[in-house]
Amino acid sequence: MDRIDAMRAFITVVTEGSFTLAAERLALSPQLVSKHIAQLEKHLGARLLNRTTRKLHLTEAGTRYFQRAQQVLSDISDMENELGDMQAHASGLLRISAPASFAIRHMAKLMIDFQQAHPAVDIDLQINDRKVDIVEEGFDIALRIGHLKSSSLIAKRIAPVRLVMCASPEYLQQHGMPKSLQDLKAHRYLRYSYLEDDANQLAHRWLRSSDRARSNELVCNNGDVLVESAIAGAGIALQPTFISGAAIKEGKLTIVLPEYEPEPLTLYAVYASRQLLANKVKCFVEFLDGYYGDRPYWDQFD
Known part of the structure; x- marks a missing residue:
């Protein structure tokens, strides 16, 4: 039994006042709606509805469950809408790991420019020359310098490193x-x-x-x-x-x-997956693309 589906069926039956109307609203058969309610009552070990040929009556347990179930489904809906908004708009906390010297010298303006473009994004920038485990340590993205070895991580080239x-x-x-x-x-x-x-x-x-x-x-x-x-x-x-x-x-x-002079290294933005990528990460990677250019300003001395 899917408890969310059963909970939704119960609330719809109560608000519509009949199994038939609830079934129409949910695009289900009346038999399936009745089955959801029966399974829910069995799971709870309590009768929620008293049924007569003409009307449905909530039991005391049903009244309490109805009030709480409405709040649960409302919270779920709010959560889904919030997550949907996060995917549609860049928002939330973006955790970034970056090499110390590069971050200190060249990332302050980047952070300011990005947040001006995406004011709903908060940034937690951790600077460390240690190669962090992005997934294990909870980072959304890491900037790394070198010739990256193959891995399950996604790497986006940002700039050459001479x-x-x-x-x-x-x-x-x-x-x-x-x-x-x-x-x-x-x-x-x-x-x-x-x-x-x-x-x-x-x-x-x-x-x-x-x-x-x-x-x-x-x-x-x-x-x-x-x-x-x-x-x-x-x-x-x-x-x-x-x-x-x-x-x-x-x-x-x-x-x-x-x-x-050795072959240049590369500055990469590294993140965990392209699938279901949070919009805050996607927007940051897109913002980085071309930000420093193929000949960064720090190379313009000769």
Whole structure:
């Protein structure tokens, strides 16, 4: 027995005053309506209606059930309408995970612009370089950088992520400008610790290509720290231009060995499924599409 259908049949019988009229309104046979009521009474263990040949009478139990059942069906209708509105219009809480440096430097305006276009959407932005489990941790969408491996998640390309080797002019004046990959052996490498886990391991090997043990190396899991260290003259860093681009444009950093620049990575918007996608997620993905462009503003320094 479908209790919702049985409840709806009972309420309709009471409001229409007969099984026949209720059946017409519900587009069911009178026999099926009668069966719904009988099953409901059996389930509840109480008679809800007293039937005579001319009229229906609610029992005491039926009166109480009728009042409560009306409220239950009204709540269900309100809930369905609310969910329908959420699917038709972008609303509700949108939970986003994003890499720390990218979010801090480039997402504030994005969030403001999106909420101006969709004022009914609240945003909970969590910044973390850790790769979150979207489903397990309750995120609607995550921004990720790299070459994504195949998975059940849906990935939408948002922007290219250019990687460059760079150092301060003062550092290069003191230690010399590398002319080849071999020359990198003589330089201090400011290493991003997550790079080894990325698809761009080749670039990591370029800067580690020495037969001797290295010493005095700086390793960090935050690109901003490494870029600031490079600006201060600590060594050569391999970092995305969304972190280093402003310093390059201002002359605080110089690109090293541009002819060996790695293949760009990609910024993706990742979410769980295309089916029954909440409109708040759909609208955010559509808003992201083209927002930064094929040549983002942070790359416009050369």
